[in-house]
Amino acid sequence: MKNLRYAILLLAAASIFAVHAQAQVIVIANPSVKATEISKSDLRDIFTGNATSLPGGGSVVPILLKAGTVHEEFLQAYIGKNDTAYRAGWRSLVFSGQASMPKSLDSDAAVVEFVAHNPGAIGYIGKATPHDGVKVLTVK
């Protein structure tokens, strides 16, 4: 009985660790994007509709995840807003004619697929997701 309790505790701890590890975010871009690194400030500007290009890297188009841990972690780490406030900001821009709504995709794999095939696309995924065909941008 005691061993079963330890096993359950270990399993719970492992799953928490697994979720945390899976939720680590990386920023990816289409190989056409010249930059290899991006500042937090530039990343925030692009993903809040305040900029459409990177310094020395040409025009970029942000790609979002619809929901999930990776999405929440990205917003928390780089945008400083929760999802409701973040989307409210985009709605302000879209309904006042100042931006188009960025594409939101269902999964990390869909983001990788889209970013790989669309010049200028920039997105974010979980670190553990396979990401062939895209480049990883270092966030400074």
Add this chain to the structure above:
Amino acid sequence: MTRLILRSLAAGLCAAMALSLGLNAQEFKVGSKTVQIHGFGTQGFVHTNDNNWLTMRTSNIGSGAFTDAGVNLTMQIRPNLRIGGQVYDRKLGKLGDWHPQLDWATGDYRVKPWLGFRGGKVKTVLGLYNDSQDVDSAHTFALLPQSVYSIDMRDATLSHIGGDIYGTIKAKKYGKFSYTGYVGDQIQSTHGGYPYLLTIHGIYINKTGGLTYGGDVRWQTPVKGLLTGVSYEENQVRNTGLLNPSVALGGPNILTPYWEQSRSQFTKTIYGTYSYKNLRVDSEYKYFWRDFSIFDGQFLALIGTHAWYESAAYRVNKWFEFGGYYSHFDEDWIITVPGQVEAPSESDPSRHIYDKVVTARFDMYTHWYLKVEGHFMDGNAAGTNPQYPEGFYTQDNPQGLKPNTNALVVRAGFSF
């Protein structure tokens, strides 16, 4: 009545269409380019203890004549080139009255981060929320602070037909500066608060607007989350219509041409906003000045309004947010039309509105939300001689206006 039924059917059809589309943004292709379709709609209910408010009969059981909706199409031709347009319609008591209007229709070309151009019918950047005041889903409050963003005067400064130049300049450790400059023709609705106000004087405006130009500079400070800015706008407005002298001047019961022209009209705002995690604090001050002549200088009128507010909102979790604000409005005027009286002191209820507001917002689903809001207003800024509309109208309150009003506002909305 037939028109009302047809409009109700059209509104129902739009709602059914939105529901059938699962309230998700839609898109289709034109050649290789994607066209996005987005929309929003709100339905409100307002009850007041005293005084009818916002041209609705709110003081009885309340009024639900508070509906608006918009649909837009945008096409991103290149990452830095976009075209689009939005149609907007509303019914707010006796305002708007289901006359759909082209809200904006623009081409937007961003050459560099520090240089972009917009042209067409463009939403005017003036203060924190002038260009996004219709986007109810983006705001905590059911009614934005009415001193600065009075919903009955919504279209007075909302947009212009012309061009903007805009951009953002980084200043290294000093943050960054964004600027917008514009010039154009400000075409206002004849179904707004000011034309409605004038009907009590027997004046029926059928054309309103004129040259406008201005600019906005905002500073994203090095302090994370702190932004501050200033805006200035100048207008040369000419209103034309018909006058029935028997209504307010004791003349014959006929309709004669009426016109008024601003000799000097401007708006100045200074504002700041600070956000930290789930907390947001806004502050804004607006001064509006209007010096205008009626019948080419036969009569003169000068109106000045001071408006400011402080607001705070806190998001508890993804489905609940609460907030409050204090909104201050006072006006002063001098008018030389016979029979008009001088403005009383500011302490008189007809010169001011001091509004204390608390709000709860519930985001039930991704696209749906509900807001419940209480207003506690001191003053009505609409005595026997109203010159500038601010929510309360004497024609809606023939029994006379009481000095204080409490209001309950419930507003539900969706966007996709």
